[in-house]
Amino acid sequence: MVNFSLEGKVALVTGASYGIGFALATAFAEAGAKIVFNDIKQELVDKGLAAYKEKGIEAHGYVCDVTNEDQVNAMVAQIAEEVGPVNILVNNAGIIKRIPMCEMTAAEFRQVIDIDLNGPFIVSKAVIPGMIKMGGGKIINICSMMSELGRETVSAYAAAKGGLKMLTRNIASEYGEYNIQCNGIGPGYIATPQTAPLRERQPDGSRHPFDSFIVAKTPAARWGTPEDLMGPAVFLASEASNFVNGHVLYVDGGILAYIGKQPQ
Ligand code: NAP
């Protein structure tokens, strides 16, 4: 029988107090995993713990910045002691800055790269030795449409998410022989706080032009929800995907397959 169960597995989802990370961790808990997450602020961790509790999930939350190698190493050691060694890692924590490239400072560019690309490198590096000792593990990197496409104002984010796609392939290449599968999920446009500014109603009550643009650009004709990502994440975290490695699974309602509506 195909095994999608995560029974007995310890899953660390970074930046999972709310949004996509919260939905993925919830799906993992429903599939039997023990949930561990981190966030940068104590108040976010507390908010996350309360939200998991409300869903009947006993999650473990830690304050940790994914860009700080010492903090990450200490957290991974603490998780091993308090919950168990990490079997499944989701590199979800991420930020975006929407600034035209020529107006963006190098410091702003670096900050996005630091959280969205160096972060997954640092956290993966912290869990891989334990996975090797255990005989395997799963790493899922949350990529983006911007792993494939560009657009105005998101140069740093696209550079980071394009890099994350290649980091995914490289981890698969380097550690596949240890039964570690590293894959990506490339969400389309998902309704979360990160994309809220792109969906804000206009002063006259009409839809934001970007909102209408995305609905027209998506064959499914809607924004995605964090729940749309749950099934693909459980698949990539489970034994069912043991021979899938270095792949990015785009969950985008068809955006990348579509040339766009012809002018009427
Ligand atoms: P979100 O709502 O902004 O959540 C991201 C989480 O990561 C927040 O809790 C955030 O905390 C946390 N975080 C930020 N920097 C961190 C750090 N240095 N260390 C630890 N945690 C940190 O974003 P989301 O929409 O759920 O997105 C989750 C992931 O999916 C991101 O990697 C994003 O790029 C990616 N993604 C999103 C979409 C979309 O359409 N929403 C599409 C494709 C990919 P703060 O609240 O303090 O910032």
Ligand code: GCO
């Ligand atoms: C933007 C968006 C994105 C999405 C997402 C698409 O400004 O274009 O915020 O880049 O959040 O990553 O997959």
